[in-house]
Amino acid sequence: MTTNIRSVLRGAIIAVLLATPHAVSASSAEKPAEPEISSFLLDNGMEVVVIPDHRAPIVTHMVWYKVGSADEPPGKSGIAHFFEHLMFKGTTRHKAGEFGAKIAEIGGSENAFTTDDYTAYHQTVPPEALGTMMEYEADRMRHLILTDAVIGPERDVVLEERRSRIENNPEALLSEEVDATVYQNHPYRVPVIGWMQEMEKLNRTDAVAFYDQYYAPNNAILIVAGDVDANTVRDLAEKTYGQVPRGPDLPPRVRPQEPEQNTARTVTLSDPRVSTPSFSKTWLVPSYHTAAPGEAEALDLLSEILGGGSRSRIYQALVVKSGVASSAGAYFNGSKLDVTTFTVYGAPRGTAKLDEVQSAIDMEIDGIVKNGIGEEELAAAKNRFLRSMIFERDNQSSMANIYGTALATGSTVADVEEWPDRIKNVTTDDIRKVAARYLGVSHSVTAYLLPSEPVQN
Amino acid sequence: MTTNIRSVLRGAIIAVLLATPHAVSASSAEKPAEPEISSFLLDNGMEVVVIPDHRAPIVTHMVWYKVGSADEPPGKSGIAHFFEHLMFKGTTRHKAGEFGAKIAEIGGSENAFTTDDYTAYHQTVPPEALGTMMEYEADRMRHLILTDAVIGPERDVVLEERRSRIENNPEALLSEEVDATVYQNHPYRVPVIGWMQEMEKLNRTDAVAFYDQYYAPNNAILIVAGDVDANTVRDLAEKTYGQVPRGPDLPPRVRPQEPEQNTARTVTLSDPRVSTPSFSKTWLVPSYHTAAPGEAEALDLLSEILGGGSRSRIYQALVVKSGVASSAGAYFNGSKLDVTTFTVYGAPRGTAKLDEVQSAIDMEIDGIVKNGIGEEELAAAKNRFLRSMIFERDNQSSMANIYGTALATGSTVADVEEWPDRIKNVTTDDIRKVAARYLGVSHSVTAYLLPSEPVQN
Numbered sequence A, B: 001m002t003t004n005i006r007s008v009l010r011g012a013i014i015a016v017l018l019a020t021p022h023a024v025s026a027s028s029a030e031k032p033a034e035p036e037i038s039s040f041l042l043d044n045g046m047e048v049v050v051i052p053d054h055r056a057p058i059v060t061h062m063v064w065y066k067v068g069s070a071d072e073p074p075g076k077s078g079i080a081h082f083f084e085h086l087m088f089k090g091t092t093r094h095k096a097g098e099f100g101a102k103i104a105e106i107g108g109s110e111n112a113f114t115t116d117d118y119t120a121y122h123q124t125v126p127p128e129a130l131g132t133m134m135e136y137e138a139d140r141m142r143h144l145i146l147t148d149a150v151i152g153p154e155r156d157v158v159l160e161e162r163r164s165r166i167e168n169n170p171e172a173l174l175s176e177e178v179d180a181t182v183y184q185n186h187p188y189r190v191p192v193i194g195w196m197q198e199m200e201k202l203n204r205t206d207a208v209a210f211y212d213q214y215y216a217p218n219n220a221i222l223i224v225a226g227d228v229d230a231n232t233v234r235d236l237a238e239k240t241y242g243q244v245p246r247g248p249d250l251p252p253r254v255r256p257q258e259p260e261q262n263t264a265r266t267v268t269l270s271d272p273r274v275s276t277p278s279f280s281k282t283w284l285v286p287s288y289h290t291a292a293p294g295e296a297e298a299l300d301l302l303s304e305i306l307g308g309g310s311r312s313r314i315y316q317a318l319v320v321k322s323g324v325a326s327s328a329g330a331y332f333n334g335s336k337l338d339v340t341t342f343t344v345y346g347a348p349r350g351t352a353k354l355d356e357v358q359s360a361i362d363m364e365i366d367g368i369v370k371n372g373i374g375e376e377e378l379a380a381a382k383n384r385f386l387r388s389m390i391f392e393r394d395n396q397s398s399m400a401n402i403y404g405t406a407l408a409t410g411s412t413v414a415d416v417e418e419w420p421d422r423i424k425n426v427t428t429d430d431i432r433k434v435a436a437r438y439l440g441v442s443h444s445v446t447a448y449l450l451p452s453e454p455v456q457n
Helices: A003-010 A079-086 A098-105 A127-142 A148-167 A170-182 A204-214 A230-239 A295-307 A313-321 A354-371 A375-393 A396-408 A413-424 A428-439 B003-010 B079-086 B098-105 B127-142 B148-167 B170-182 B204-214 B230-239 B295-307 B313-321 B354-371 B375-393 B396-408 B413-424 B428-439
Strands: A038-041 A047-052 A059-065 A109-114 A119-125 A220-226 A264-271 A278-285 A325-332 A340-348 A445-451 B038-041 B047-052 B059-065 B109-114 B119-125 B220-226 B264-271 B278-285 B325-332 B340-348 B445-451
Touching: A038 A230, A047 A230, A047 A396, A059 A127, A059 A396, A079 A109, A079 A119, A079 A148, A079 A204, A098 A109, A098 A127, A119 A127, A119 A396, A127 A220, A127 A230, A148 A170, A148 A204, A170 A264, A170 A278, A170 A445, A220 A396, A278 A354, A278 A428, A295 A313, A295 A325, A295 A340, A295 A354, A295 A375, A295 A413, A295 A428, A313 A325, A313 A340, A313 A354, A325 A354, A340 A354, A354 A428, A375 A396, A375 A413, A375 A428, A396 A413, B038 B230, B047 B230, B047 B396, B059 B127, B059 B396, B079 B109, B079 B119, B079 B148, B079 B204, B098 B109, B098 B127, B119 B127, B119 B396, B127 B220, B127 B230, B148 B170, B148 B204, B170 B264, B170 B278, B170 B445, B220 B396, B278 B354, B278 B428, B295 B313, B295 B325, B295 B340, B295 B354, B295 B375, B295 B413, B295 B428, B313 B325, B313 B340, B313 B354, B325 B354, B340 B354, B354 B428, B375 B396, B375 B413, B375 B428, B396 B413
Parallel strands: A047 A220, A264 A445, B047 B220, B264 B445
Antiparallel strands: A038 A047, A059 A119, A059 A220, A109 A119, A264 B264, A278 A340, A278 A445, A325 A340, B038 B047, B059 B119, B059 B220, B109 B119, B278 B340, B278 B445, B325 B340
16 A cells, blocks of 8 residues: 555655665676676775666766755754755756756656665766766755755645645555554654654755765765766766865764664544555565664565565465455565564455455465465565665666665665575575564554545544 | 553653643632742753742752653654653762652652653752752763763663563553554654664664753743742852853744544454453544643543543443443543644443444444533532642642643643633633544544464465
């Protein structure tokens, strides 16, 4: 139920939605051709990753800032995403719109997105335009003109974005309150777009402070994928980004963490705009960055086996066999800097009841917790999972996204490269253990989206 | 169900529990003798309130700091309460324990407590000891010795306090998670005692920063009630507190506020230690400081009429007449700086079921929302309510508490004095309106405390 909503919520007005939010390998044994991925640091601390891909005369150029909504000061929710908007305004060197017009003129495309953990800017262009992209991107890293005249109208834009995307969307409203309930202390509780009453007050002082603190080469990662070699990227990067002075050293990204949780919670939104009831159930689980070795990989495979697609246990049992559900599944977002979530969801078909769907999903989880899974089932799931990663990898901008996400959430290039081997090493017992440890507990949050008038009291 | 727990939670290791947490008058028409309450400022910004009470040779001396757990930096939960403990350690002038020994020697008593909004220190002694109390209290406002040797062992004390008061108490654990669910953005979400994993890391740097920021005369209120006159208090205060230099100006106490809420939520704790099931239902409502004129007074009377004691609708219907409940009631805590809560609660008697109790309470609320209340019922409630305030006022330390609480949560001495008249002005329509506006909405949080093994999933 909330898969799409969460992606939308966490994305920005122009957002690349990551189909697979976990790290993926560049060195799978199954890969047909190995790109020589290289990574290095500029003198000012900017990380650079180059992913050669010579199949077409195209490059993907991305800059990732290691700052997201979970790094915002209390009471300033939305500033990370609002700032992403401001990056499209004028600088002391280029007026607003000039960068975008240049990209359009050469047949390129551009994008930007903000999440809890990072903010990224992205262009896809012919290789000969790479230097120009870097010039513009390096320019707006430090030379934005942030006046009230710029900021006021853009604040109205993000407020309208919140109204249209969240306030008008019961699923989105529910998703926000689920996050605020799942996370009792961690700032992942706060929506990426911000709470309306705080967004309304964001001002020039907030924007300038945020820019000065976080937009600097030593807090940024440059990812270039495409028809280009590492030496060329290094030369161009040194001439552009390399000229931007290092910013102040940032403290470690230590956010308030979750307390031990002891309660089962529900969050219910009843709204006349909802036509079909649906539910989701969410547990706090470790991310790749916080997990003990192998646990995040086991959670990834558990989500695949339990509800990752049409071959999964939940889909087979509820949609194919009993037919009680019109949709049902599971997902795990492992690519977070801090503690993350594992979610199952479903909606009834025809005259089936929501609680039948919920019970049937509980039974599937219970089956894995009690009886584990078979060796063949695990092998098939690994195969599906790694194969989907290979398709993913075949896409230049996906590859750039995979590396950017990993590096911005505490993983390394080596982690990404070794990931398929770690997936291969997961055992049936590892799967049963993470299911028992994380999904077998009473302190989950169940969300209900119900058609009907708002319930009184 | 949660009345006691919340008080305990919000109190400190040595706590004065306020029986009536709202402001009360010093000028009720029903009062027999009018104390001449005076208030003034010292040159360094310290507020002083003197409440003469000559019935016995005793004075109550309190210092209230306008800082509580809701003012803590993110990730530093528990520092306000931890700091309250540190205030009982040695200073550069007096070793640890000397102040307490002095109070005991003269037959006095002392107290301290921390809440979300304030931290207070309190002694009751013979009038001739007032100057000595002020000397010690002014001394520890600025001269504490905060070394690792002092801080380490006291941190172990507060950690043990959390273990024994919260971790070992299902009601307390539930209450914490209810607060974390009711408040989606405001720091009232965070327990006063702190989250364990953050308390464990509180250190000398945190303590010194907190002391330097908040413990200064211009952030403090002195309340003296008892057998003393204003001129004596002023002279003594100028010689003691008046010698403490003004601290840095503090910014306005603006905390992150709540977003609009749209969901109904439940929080369930099932624990084998629980013998009787119980529930509570909580709504966000305005406090005296945030409410439109008259609304907080109407909420106070609504809580009295709905569930304020044995004459209330809920008690009469559920405990006296149908007998489905062994306990049931309502409460409203209006004395908060920011948005507060209104709660109803109940527990079944004998073979009655929890949902019978819950439905019966819902019916009582619904009755008021739909049909309002009668003039006689309102008059009787006002009478009970004001009379209980008069009893309250008859107690010297309660009077000191009432003024301290009011001043520390954004009210004035005049607000306290005019409060009985504002209560008298509340109409039956005002009561129905606040019931409909605040309790007639679907976005409440219902808590269940259930006996039994932890539920799987």
